[in-house]
Amino acid sequence: MLEAINLSKKYGGHQALINLNLKVSPGEVFCLLGANGAGKTTTINLFMSFIQPTSGEVRINNLEVNTQSQETKKHLAYIPENLSLYGNLTGLENLQFFAGLGGEKPDKPTAELLLKSVGLQPEAVQKRVSQYSKGMRQKVGIAIAKAKQADNLLLDEPTSGLDPQASNDFARLLQDMKQNDVAILMATHDLFRAKEGGTHIGIMKAGKLIHSLKSEEITLQELEHLYLETMKAENHAEVSY
Numbered sequence: 001m002l003e004a005i006n007l008s009k010k011y012g013g014h015q016a017l018i019n020l021n022l023k024v025s026p027g028e029v030f031c032l033l034g035a036n037g038a039g040k041t042t043t044i045n046l047f048m049s050f051i052q053p054t055s056g057e058v059r060i061n062n063l064e065v066n067t068q069s070q071e072t073k074k075h076l077a078y079i080p081e082n083l084s085l086y087g088n089l090t091g092l093e094n095l096q097f098f099a100g101l102g103g104e105k106p107d108k109p110t111a112e113l114l115l116k117s118v119g120l121q122p123e124a125v126q127k128r129v130s131q132y133s134k135g136m137r138q139k140v141g142i143a144i145a146k147a148k149q150a151d152n153l154l155l156d157e158p159t160s161g162l163d164p165q166a167s168n169d170f171a172r173l174l175q176d177m178k179q180n181d182v183a184i185l186m187a188t189h190d191l192f193r194a195k196e197g198g199t200h201i202g203i204m205k206a207g208k209l210i211h212s213l214k215s216e217e218i219t220l221q222e223l224e225h226l227y228l229e230t231m232k233a234e235n236h237a238e239v240s241y
């Protein structure tokens with residue numbers, strides 16, 4: 001379970017995140033939407049403890065991230081927008097290396113099975129990652145997350161730049177993880193994927209979570225309308241849905 005409690009972050013005089021409260025339970029996919037600079041990456045970075053909050057708390061499986069950082073990392077997998085893999089290693093070698101860093105180095109047959117389970121073509125498994133497309137790299141990222149067997153997953157714009165087929169493949173893999181009771185928090189600009197794949201949707205603006213709703217409560221068209229109205233509105237009391 002992922003939880004932010006009255007979470008705020010200031011960079012110098014700039015308030016990047018203001019009093020964020022959110023909770024992602026096992027089997028939920030919470031999609032954070034918002035314009036550039038809204039505070040999505042700041043939120044993800046706070047969960048990863050890449051940065052420290054100015055005030056408030058981040059909890060992972062009820063453990064406070066700043067005081068129990070090593071313990072919380074065991075329960076957390078992370079896929080950034082541009083996954084850093086070693087280009088001169090194969091997909092299989094990258095998977096073994098990065099999963100090994102988390103203490104769960106899979107043997108070769110297990111690593112092959114994991115890569116197959118995320119839909120990496122068999123002929124690609126032994127190819128150097130420098131020859132992979134972005135979609136193939138993101139599949140390796142999912143395989144690394146699966147190898148870790150973490151019950152919480154953070155994703156920062158994982159499908160940006162993927163073609164529709166690769167984006168669809170990726171969305172399906174997330175659904176598999178959701179079925180396995182992983183709690184997923186994803187920053188995205190993709191309203192369609194948020195509506196289709198998310199169980200919950202948050203709309204952020206200027207560091208604030210303005211709306212938080214269940215995706216079943218809204219159609220894609222209504223979501224787009226709400227998003228655009230939220231971006232336009234000066235006074236959020238005027239935003240209605």
Ligand SMILES: Nc1ncnc2c1ncn2[C@@H]1O[C@H](COP(=O)(O)OP(=O)(O)OP(=O)(O)O)[C@@H](O)[C@H]1O
Nearest residue numbers: 011014015016034035036037038039040041042043
């Ligand atoms: N290291 C930093 N130092 C100073 N300001 C920062 C830093 N990182 C982010 N910010 C500011 O904090 C605010 C939130 O940025 P953040 O990266 O969280 O936005 P975002 O919603 O992820 O945007 P994008 O969609 O472009 O990724 C922005 O105003 C940004 O300029």
